[in-house]
Amino acid sequence: MARTIIPFGPQHPVLPEPLHLKLVLEDEIVQEALPAVGYVHRGLEKLTEIRDFNQMVQIVERVCGICSMIHAQCYCQGLEEMLGITAPPRARYLRTIWSELHRMHSHLLWLGLFADGMGFESQFMQCWKIRERIMDVNEATTGNRVIVSVNVVGGVRRDLNDGQLRWIGSILDQVEAELKALKKPLIDDYTVKKRTVGKGVLTAEQVYELGAAGPTLRASGVAQDMRMTRYAAFDELVFTPVVETEGDCHARLKVRYRELLASIDIVRAAMRALPEGELAVAVKDKPAGEIVTRVEQPRGELLYYLKASGKKNLDRVRIRTPTFANIPPLLAMLPGVELADVPVVVLSIDPCISCTER
Amino acid sequence: MFFMTKTVFSNLFSRYATRLHPFVVREPFPDARGELYCEIEKCIFCMTCQRKCPSQCITVDNKAGTWTCDPMACVYCGVCVDNCPVACLHQKQTYRAPTPERLMLSLTGTPPRAARLAKAKTPEAAPARAGEPKAEVPPVKAEEPKAEAAPEKGEGPNEEAASAKAEEPKLKAAPAAKPAAKPAAKAQAKPKAQAASKPKVKAKGGKGKA
Amino acid sequence: MTSILLGILALILAPLAGGLIAGLDRRVTARVQSRFGPPILQPFYDVAKLFGKEPRMGNVWQIFCAYIYLLGAAVSVFLFFAGADLLLLFFVQAIGAVFLVFGALARPSPYSQIGAQRELMQILTYEPLLILVFVGLAKATGSFKVAAIWSHPEPLLLQLPLLYLVLTTALTIKLRKSPFDFSTSHHGHQEIVKGVLTEYSGPYLGLIELAHWYEVVLVLGICALFWSTSLVGLLVLLAVTYAAEIFVDNTMARLTWRWMLGSALLAGLALSFLNLVWLYLA
Ligand code: SF4
Numbered sequence: 136m137a138r139t140i141i142p143f144g145p146q147h148p149v150l151p152e153p154l155h156l157k158l159v160l161e162d163e164i165v166q167e168a169l170p171a172v173g174y175v176h177r178g179l180e181k182l183t184e185i186r187d188f189n190q191m192v193q194i195v196e197r198v199c200g201i202c203s204m205i206h207a208q209c210y211c212q213g214l215e216e217m218l219g220i221t222a223p224p225r226a227r228y229l230r231t232i233w234s235e236l237h238r239m240h241s242h243l244l245w246l247g248l249f250a251d252g253m254g255f256e257s258q259f260m261q262c263w264k265i266r267e268r269i270m271d272v273n274e275a276t277t278g279n280r281v282i283v284s285v286n287v288v289g290g291v292r293r294d295l296n297d298g299q300l301r302w303i304g305s306i307l308d309q310v311e312a313e314l315k316a317l318k319k320p321l322i323d324d325y326t327v328k329k330r331t332v333g334k335g336v337l338t339a340e341q342v343y344e345l346g347a348a349g350p351t352l353r354a355s356g357v358a359q360d361m362r363m364t365r366y367a368a369f370d371e372l373v374f375t376p377v378v379e380t381e382g383d384c385h386a387r388l389k390v391r392y393r394e395l396l397a398s399i400d401i402v403r404a405a406m407r408a409l410p411e412g413e414l415a416v417a418v419k420d421k422p423a424g425e426i427v428t429r430v431e432q433p434r435g436e437l438l439y440y441l442k443a444s445g446k447k448n449l450d451r452v453r454i455r456t457p458t459f460a461n462i463p464p465l466l467a468m469l470p471g472v473e474l475a476d477v478p479v480v481v482l483s484i485d486p487c488i489s490c491t492e493r
Numbered sequence: 494m495f496f497m498t499k500t501v502f503s504n505l506f507s508r509y510a511t512r513l514h515p516f517v518v519r520e521p522f523p524d525a526r527g528e529l530y531c532e533i534e535k536c537i538f539c540m541t542c543q544r545k546c547p548s549q550c551i552t553v554d555n556k557a558g559t560w561t562c563d564p565m566a567c568v569y570c571g572v573c574v575d576n577c578p579v580a581c582l583h584q585k586q587t588y589r590a591p592t593p594e595r596l597m598l599s600l601t602g603t604p605p606r607a608a609r610l611a612k613a614k615t616p617e618a619a620p621a622r623a624g625e626p627k628a629e630v631p632p633v634k635a636e637e638p639k640a641e642a643a644p645e646k647g648e649g650p651n652e653e654a655a656s657a658k659a660e661e662p663k664l665k666a667a668p669a670a671k672p673a674a675k676p677a678a679k680a681q682a683k684p685k686a687q688a689a690s691k692p693k694v695k696a697k698g699g700k701g702k703a
Numbered sequence: 704m705t706s707i708l709l710g711i712l713a714l715i716l717a718p719l720a721g722g723l724i725a726g727l728d729r730r731v732t733a734r735v736q737s738r739f740g741p742p743i744l745q746p747f748y749d750v751a752k753l754f755g756k757e758p759r760m761g762n763v764w765q766i767f768c769a770y771i772y773l774l775g776a777a778v779s780v781f782l783f784f785a786g787a788d789l790l791l792l793f794f795v796q797a798i799g800a801v802f803l804v805f806g807a808l809a810r811p812s813p814y815s816q817i818g819a820q821r822e823l824m825q826i827l828t829y830e831p832l833l834i835l836v837f838v839g840l841a842k843a844t845g846s847f848k849v850a851a852i853w854s855h856p857e858p859l860l861l862q863l864p865l866l867y868l869v870l871t872t873a874l875t876i877k878l879r880k881s882p883f884d885f886s887t888s889h890h891g892h893q894e895i896v897k898g899v900l901t902e903y904s905g906p907y908l909g910l911i912e913l914a915h916w917y918e919v920v921l922v923l924g925i926c927a928l929f930w931s932t933s934l935v936g937l938l939v940l941l942a943v944t945y946a947a948e949i950f951v952d953n954t955m956a957r958l959t960w961r962w963m964l965g966s967a968l969l970a971g972l973a974l975s976f977l978n979l980v981w982l983y984l985a
């Protein structure tokens with residue numbers, strides 16, 4: 136068969152997000168993939184010119200519809216550092232709890248979509264069924280399901296009481312049991328392995344050189360996780376990054392699956408160690424200066440660059456999202472892959488295009 | 494190859510996990526942030542909400558005494574609710590029902606200055622003018638579960654009244670509201686089928702305690 | 704004469720049965736995935752809606768192909784219930800199937816083109832299996848005539864268990880279920896969207912759906928030949944077979960056509976030969 140070019144996205148049913156790739160195929164084998172970024176650009180960074188730095192919290196939350204809490208956390212963390220204040224310990228623990236809950240629902244969402252991407256529709260429902268429990272926790276504790284709006288510069292806006300902590304604990308037990316039951320049919324299944332093992336392989340050197348982030352990086356054996364930088368409550372909690380070494384789609388699946396279990400443990404530990412005290416400190420001054428902060432988002436390292444000069448509007452908010460970092464590795468994975476495996480390989484980096492294009 | 498077998502069969506013989514949405518509606522969580530409403534009689538037209546709202550969907554006219562919110566632009570963040578100095582803004586626990594056309598929530602009240610003037614002139618005039626919630630507020634309310642329609646009016650304000658000014662006091666308000674949250678949330682999670690009936694009972698009890 | 708009447712009756716009833724089966728299938732699949740699922744009659748609503756749409760097609764060739772596909776499927780159902788020759792039926796059915804591919808190839812869309820190629824691969828896989836099944840049936844009963852096979856005194860399943868397995872593989876391919884749903888799948892969450900069907904819309908998509916129902920009834924009819932002696936046995940066999948299809952669909956991911964040609968076809972051929980050899984020896 137001659138060379139064909141298949142448009143893959145931006146509107147494609149297999150993609151949860153409007154990624155746009157042009158696939159050059161020969162005999163259903165990908166020769167080359169050409170990306171086009173910018174389809175859903177919304178100009179959120181520029182909004183800082185007309186919204187003050189407090190309002191920007193709600194705006195950066197909307198960069199990503201899945202890990203909203205972590206964006207706001209990163210932004211607030213940066214501003215707090217710039218303002219020379221520290222969020223109270225309780226706030227830092229609460230942020231950790233909510234951000235890990237976000238990581239869990241993000242990974243569960245991804246597991247479902249990944250299964251759907253390889254035509255395993257029943258598994259999709261299983262993952263989303265579990266995810267719904269976490270969404271309920273989000274809604275019951277923060278008031279919103281996805282864009283939870285719990286952060287303010289200086290701390291958090293909501294608290295968890297003992298009853299809620301116990302309730303979250305029971306939900307986590309349930310989720311853990313269900314996740315463990317998911318291992319065999321999802322990770323060890325013959326057809327799943329057939330579709331993922333040896334697909335889209337990248338070595339540790341390759342991922343490192345291409346600048347991959349998050350599970351894509353860790354699945355190739357590089358133990359790098361921003362939570363190792365000990366932000367929020369991670370300075371006191373025990374944390375070890377989840378690493379796999381095969382570097383293929385199956386390894387990325389395993390990393391995310393194991394991170395789910397790890398997140399459950401982190402939330403449990405944070406709930407046990409939750410200190411008493413204030414939820415937020417008051418912000419008196421206007422921010423001034425320049426700062427870079429990083430946190431680990433479900434898809435990898437999230438970086439915020441903030442610049443301010445003592446006005447109520449920041450001068451610049453620059454967001455670098457993990458999917459942006461993961462596009463070059465994706466382009467390196469695709470050549471040589473069968474067309475049928477393209478959804479699997481593309482989804483294996485967990486592309487979040489809305490945050491890439493902000 | 495058939496590790497999924499167990500799941501498949503247990504699903505087949507147990508209740509479905511989805512909800513037949515418009516017919517079965519889950520009782521909202523007590524702390525859910527839903528549709529915004531304003532008790533216009535209490536509003537002092539200070540414009541704090543207009544300034545704080547991240548999506549800039551509130552317009553307050555302190556001369557004419559109108560408070561207007563574009564509910565379609567509201568992102569349910571609750572920032573205005575947290576910042577209103579007299580705690581006259583509240584969020585219901587449910588979302589606004591979808592509508593085919595754009596509805597504005599516009600309320601007319603008496604700005605403090607006008608009220609003072611009116612009082613000075615004719616004492617009866619003020620109450621007559623105060624608080625005329627317009628247009629779409631009643632129909633939206635009709636669809637809501639009865640559970641909180643009544644108690645929320647009476648109690649919600651008090652809870653949030655504590656939150657009043659700016660950042661610090663607000664923090665105290667949060668724990669105060671908690672007892673209500675706990676039992677209801679718990680009831681919701683436990684039963685597999687989240688049918689409406691069970692949590693409803695609890696939600697009511699919780700409200701009473703608060 | 705009665706056989707022709709029977710054929711005409713089948714022509715009318717087959718789409719009803721096919722749609723009903725599709726509806727039940729969707730409902731049971733939903734329950735297996737712990738969803739509630741659509742109403743049983745949803746496939747009929749869908750097709751009715753498709754017929755209500757404005758016809759818009761890229762070219763005439765495509766429309767022609769849709770009709771031939773429907774004709775092929777309908778005529779083969781007619782032939783089957785009229786008790787005709789299995790081989791004749793086989794070729795009529797194959798013509799219909801090939802025209803579906805032609806229709807997809809008539810459009811330049813890459814999704815449709817690749818879908819067509821994959822559909823060809825699928826035809827290439829299930830047609831040899833089908834013919835082996837027919838040979839087995841003929842060997843066991845001494846005739847290619849459906850009527851003769853039907854009146855065979857004992858259930859053929861006992862003699863041809865492996866060939867029945869092979870036939871169910873063909874059924875899985877025909878039903879477009881995992882692991883074989885690559886040329887088109889029941890929902891478009893696939894790299895080539897709807898594959899062969901991408902370029903069809905409106906009433907012509909309705910025609911294809913109708914033809915698909917005929918095909919399902921045909922393959923289930925062939926399955927029924929394996930236990931034609933008792934009505935209960937026949938119904939049980941069909942129900943179990945279809946339940947197994949749903950089960951397989953929900954416990955497996957979609958695989959690739961390379962895997963199908965490499966493993967499924969080989970396994971199918973091996974099973975068929977084993978069964979045929981056993982028939983000759985017995
Ligand atoms: S988005 Fe619309 S179609 Fe999809 S599940 Fe929600 S209501 Fe149904």
Ligand code: SF4
Pocket residue numbers: 531535536537538539540541542543553576577578579580581582
């Ligand atoms: S903040 Fe409260 S009191 Fe002030 S204008 Fe808004 S609603 Fe009225």
Ligand code: SF4
Pocket residue numbers: 529545546547548549550551562566567568569570571572573574
């Ligand atoms: S809830 Fe948020 S978006 Fe809605 S009016 Fe209040 S501040 Fe604005």
